Amino acid sequence: MTRKSPPKRITIHDVASDAGVSFSAVSKVLRDAYGVSDALRARVNESIAKLGYTPNTAARGMRGKTHVIGVIFPDMRNPYFADVLSGISAALERTTYQMVQGIVQHSTEAALVQSMMNMQLDGLIIVGSISTSEELSGVAARLPLVVDGHHLPNATSFDTVNNDDAESGRIAVRHLVEQGYRKIAMLSLETHNGSVIERREAGYEEAMRAAGLGRHIEIARAPQSLRDIQVVTQSLIEKRVEAIFCWTDYVALEAMSVAGSLGLSIPRDVAIVGHDNTMYCGFEQNSLTSLDQSGEQSGLQAARLLIERIEGRQKAEHFLIHPRLVARRSSAAPA
């Protein structure tokens, strides 16, 4: 409709002249600073509502806080992250903080962090970081930081939230052993700069040894590509493993697919356990046993910690979530 009209932005000055006060007074109301009468406050708020004023984040960034936090996700394909996001949203609901996301797709985590710092965001939650402890400390020196999904319990300058991943590995193995499986392999991730997968592997090995199955320990690693996962799964199957514990659900679903293509039946020929208990696990055709690390809870805690930190906390906190097994048909006892 409108060709190229000049849609003037409503500023604090417009509000001030509408309310008949100085622009500084409006600023005071916005920051609810000391030294404004109730009458003035009411008048200003009325004008704000009437004009539909919203503060300019860019201008705020030049001076104090922007009231915006950034959340960085490693990818958008894994529906687990949607749960984390829900948790963060829920925690932000009753606060004045807004949120923007950055998703590591083509760009790098470091570039995204830089970009968000340049926007002067008030704090950052990095989910599934692949950065080193040093890099993260560098970030934390410049703005409040919470890392979700990277075990760094000795970090002093930022907080972390994590699933007890060693426990995940142990639970998976114990469950499969109880169900009667012995030759239990793990299908892991090839390159993992985070410490999450290491711990799952460690938990897996520990439980295998504890069950007297040390000789059956077998960890196969594949990169994230579906093709590679197929190849590695196939080689595990050829080795006649009885069960496969996969580092995340979609890998488990792919493993299931490979087994199916080879004419094998699950769990009779091979049992499968996944991780994250994403929505696809519950579908009848998958019926995938999985470890639930409650992404929602994870996000909630991360946001809570970040806000505390923005508001002044200095001492680091490290929150651990206890995983819970959700058993389904894919790991039922063989008949």
Next chain:
Amino acid sequence: MTRKSPPKRITIHDVASDAGVSFSAVSKVLRDAYGVSDALRARVNESIAKLGYTPNTAARGMRGKTHVIGVIFPDMRNPYFADVLSGISAALERTTYQMVQGIVQHSTEAALVQSMMNMQLDGLIIVGSISTSEELSGVAARLPLVVDGHHLPNATSFDTVNNDDAESGRIAVRHLVEQGYRKIAMLSLETHNGSVIERREAGYEEAMRAAGLGRHIEIARAPQSLRDIQVVTQSLIEKRVEAIFCWTDYVALEAMSVAGSLGLSIPRDVAIVGHDNTMYCGFEQNSLTSLDQSGEQSGLQAARLLIERIEGRQKAEHFLIHPRLVARRSSAAPA
């Protein structure tokens, strides 16, 4: 490690004094404006690299462009959006533009748009918008806008990218008819403010009539919740439909799950077709026939249009993508 050191931000002034020039000169280099000698440019660029300077986006937002665009997604659960994001990333790769995402979870689309405007972003791509044409025109009056997944071919103030959704509906029906199915139902979405689902329904109806199956037209609508989808699917099955065309893949997978739970086999008892051809379709246990609307292509075009618009194009463009059927076992001809 560091307690509360003052990590001074490196500004244009620091670069200027390092290079021994005025700060305005540095700004000129950054904007590559007219009137800088190659010598000065080189010197400045050297200092920039040496100091690791990056421009402050907030400050840029106060004056010209931020070189950041915003992308708004309706949710993070549907892996289709990951493809769209890939396309956008790819298009931005060789440009100077950065990107941040906003995901409509607890907050509203309008709130996210407002928030991104307040950050003074250079442009916006809204994917799967539920806003009205008027609301979108309002946004477009204030900044360059591209809408992906909302048919508004008469919009003059913003661009759109869409799948030919009527064609999707027609293709799905024609395919099922060819395979020998007659009682073909559609499982649609209950509340759809976008025009995408309407068109799919229209295409479905049109093709049904064209095939002389008008009397078998049956559109069932369910909200996004899994529980509701189950109930609606079950009622379709009780009506003994032979095939179900679902508006998106995860609904199709859920329908498949319901059928399986009822002891039915696919496609013998009921055929299923999904939409978006997401990664889960290819898994053997699903083997779901689906319509591919190439999210990657969609994102690529949206980003291209946005950049053109940021750089001055006024005339609206509307890009249409042609869907392609990927046939799998879920719609094979009954034996």
Next chain:
DNA sequence: TGTTGTCCGTACAACGTTGTACAAAATTGT
């Protein structure tokens, strides 16, 4: 009535850029 505080509201200097206006220097033409 003068003095001392409180309270409320205003003035104004940042913040780090962009882009316009202008001065100085270098180059060209005569």
Next chain:
DNA sequence: ACAATTTTGTACAACGTTGTACGGACAACA
């Protein structure tokens, strides 16, 4: 050698906030 022109670099006023400094009004106390 001197004016005219072009090229190169600098100065500075925005942009919309925050937060500190300050002034004026009014009440309380002597």
